[in-house]
Amino acid sequence: MGANMARRLKETGHRVSAVYDVRRDSAKALAQELGCSAPESLKEVTASADVILTVVTDNAAMRGIFAPEGDSLLIGAAGKFFINCATVSPSIHLEVSAACDAVGASALEACMASSITQARNGTLYLMVGGSENVFLSLESILKDLSSTIQRFGGIGEAAKVKALVNMVMNINTAALAEGLGLGAAMGLDLQMLKIVFAQTGANSRVLETDGDDMIAREHDCYFSAAHAAKDSGIANELAVEAGVPVPLSHATELQYRRLISLGLGELDKSGIAELTFPGRTV
């Protein structure tokens, strides 16, 4: 995601001064492509730009790059702006925002409900949380990355919405895998079944995006099963905190964790069909 966002920003006339990745080789290759630096430390990233976009894997990685000690984006960060795009828990956004405030920097959350292709084309669906002043300072960058910007309240609010979007999307994906997998097991014509689903109460966005992939076992990764497990997990933690029973979301997280345990976590989320189609992993 981050690489494609950097490509898009360069293409739309922004100066991309540095890129960073825990996989050094990836960062160096991208830096060469974009004609920018690939610093070895996070503090150099902060030093090289006014606005720093972050897209990390999970809560732990987010805490890591904004660590209070050691190498950190927070070093020398006074006056800098951070746009944090990863899907992490709302509470992590609050933590990071407070840490930024403490050193005189500003944080904005910009959660993405889209994937790699949309990042490359600047057609991301962005859900933004944070103060209006910070948002206005960063709006031109956000617009060049996105086709839609939905603003919510303060820091953490967009992450709540993002968690719910992925929670429901993941459940619907698991549902589709059960429906098509059972249809396959009963010998039904799956293209016909897809048509009927599309015309009835079984229709969903994931039917459009993942139905054919489930049938054809085309699980090239746009949004990995491992990320799906992580995101459903974030929603499930929020549900525990809120005292809301979410048995389907729990069952969905377990299915995705089962994929990971089978070594299939890097398949696309459509790979969940590997658990429900006869003669695959079952």
Added chain:
Amino acid sequence: MGANMARRLKETGHRVSAVYDVRRDSAKALAQELGCSAPESLKEVTASADVILTVVTDNAAMRGIFAPEGDSLLIGAAGKFFINCATVSPSIHLEVSAACDAVGASALEACMASSITQARNGTLYLMVGGSENVFLSLESILKDLSSTIQRFGGIGEAAKVKALVNMVMNINTAALAEGLGLGAAMGLDLQMLKIVFAQTGANSRVLETDGDDMIAREHDCYFSAAHAAKDSGIANELAVEAGVPVPLSHATELQYRRLISLGLGELDKSGIAELTFPGRTV
């Protein structure tokens, strides 16, 4: 459903000679409205028409009306046609079809993926299974009841598809209830959340049909929670027979059964939100 189908058939020029319901009062009132008889026995229903449409509650009721002994639609049924519209197990359709064959009658399954309003307006979505000859004999009636007819193979095939449609629809409904309920618990603007769901991977047909009802607690019944439990149960039995794991569909059936146990089985399927919104039943 049956009453509205009878109204529609009369309106489109068919002669409706008799109506039957286990609730005698309902049958009598409808008979008066339509100017037809309301026989006390099933064998009189069969005697009064060439084509008999059935819409029952569940597998047991279906076996009951086609019983081999006692009062039954099968008595005097030689040469008659039965159009069986209820959502029951594929194996029940096979049983009933064989019983019809044995007495010289013909059965067609015509499963409905629509609700009361569509029955009244003749815009049902019908999934048909059975022999081509029987289908052609009944096509004019089916066309007057429906806007779409999808034909599958022999008897039992349409019921498989119908079971999958309702299985996936019910899971997506339970998913939506979890997403909106957790959103409510976290204090989000639910209309905003619905808009985001509709624009992202969380979109689904049930978001359109049930989203507002869940928020407003408008659970007037189009498709009851009790029926949803029954239909998910049919799919789950098929999954056991096929050896396909369907943990989400199991969790969904349990949620609907929980609604029934709370005395809320006659709410619309959107009533599942009563289990996930704060301050309702949780």
